[in-house]
Amino acid sequence: MNGNEQQQQQIQVNIDNTDAVTCEECNNGYFTPAVMIRRLSPLVSPTGQEAMVPIQLFQCTQCGYVNEHFLPEELRHAKPERTNDQNS
Numbered sequence: 287m288n289g290n291e292q293q294q295q296q297i298q299v300n301i302d303n304t305d306a307v308t309c310e311e312c313n314n315g316y317f318t319p320a321v322m323i324r325r326l327s328p329l330v331s332p333t334g335q336e337a338m339v340p341i342q343l344f345q346c347t348q349c350g351y352v353n354e355h356f357l358p359e360e361l362r363h364a365k366p367e368r369t370n371d372q373n374s
């Protein structure tokens with residue numbers, strides 16, 4: 287006997303337990319996949335070579351905004367600043 291059972295990892299999601307995610311800018315509820323590419327400098331790369339690191343995220347189909355929580359935490363501050371945040 288060899289225990290070659292394939293474990294099927296099926297994640298069952300109960301839609302009732304989910305919350306709708308909407309665009310933080312325009313409240314649109316639809317998103318399109320987008321990929322952000324980060325360049326890893328040879329100076330800090332473990333291999334000593336430049337590397338391109340793709341980061342999958344989702345972009346609002348309406349206004350193109352990417353909600354902050356789609357970004358890895360380290361990148362949230364690196365996002366281009368919005369200009370409409372001023373309190374006057």
Ligand SMILES: [Zn+2]
Pocket residue numbers: 309310311312313314346347348349350351
């Ligand atoms: Zn939007």
